[in-house]
Amino acid sequence: MRLFGYARVSTSQQSLDIQIRALKDAGVKANRIFTDKASGSSTDREGLDLLRMKVEEGDVILVKKLDRLGRDTADMIQLIKEFDAQGVAIRFMDDGISTDGEMGKMVVTILSAVAQAERQRILERTNEGRQEAKLKGIRFGRKRVVDRRKVLELYSEGMGATEISRQVSVARSTVYKILSEER
Template sequence: MKLDRLGRDTVDMVALVKEFDNMGVVVKFMDDGISTEGAMGKMVVTILAAVAQAERARILERTNEGREEARAKGIQFGRKPTVDRDKLLELHQEGIGATEIASQMGIGRATVYKILKELEFKLD
């Protein structure tokens, strides 16, 4: 187990280590090569837990900054808007080809064919 996976934050980690210690359980972190055995082990785990918590907070800050920059540049997040099937069918019935429909609606030509096939089964 990795040290930063044991608890949500430093306080949680210290509480868990204390609870395990009261039960006589020693936690060994194989990736980090440390354990909660002895006073020094508990101190090292506490310090590393605090460092891990600070690093998680910094990562979150950088992620949010990146999102804000992307939004400022006009990048949109989330699912793409759904295709207006009525408009697609209307364009198809007007005799407009799949390539032009795809271009006008901002979707792929394969999507046009797929939706037309779905609509054909519903219309029958």
């Protein structure tokens, strides 16, 4: 039996360090830890694909948490079936569950369904909050850093968009956007 590890975060700004450290502490060799910095909503991930190719019958894959393997219940079930067909077990360290037996597979399926439902509720609450904030006049996105008055002033002096973009150090499309907003 060989131990493999899988760690995933959703964005490139997040760190895998905690998950990797936990996998190493559990006895997984560094060259057997596969990682992804991608959404768990799809199973098309480079690290996961490499892991699929490396494991063999009798191997065990350690994952820190259930939602690190995937978010979508159907995808999780498919992954579990795929690894099970290869004779590979998955153990979720923090959740204390494993796909070793039928009961473990059932528990993982139920928990992944709960995790997916929770993710959906979070998205709904986030969207409701955004809509409420917009109704209150709160603006989203980056703060404007372009000197709009300078753009308009240069344009009124007869300067073209290309030259204005060079002078103000913005894209020409930004100049056109400012001009169209003023009309």
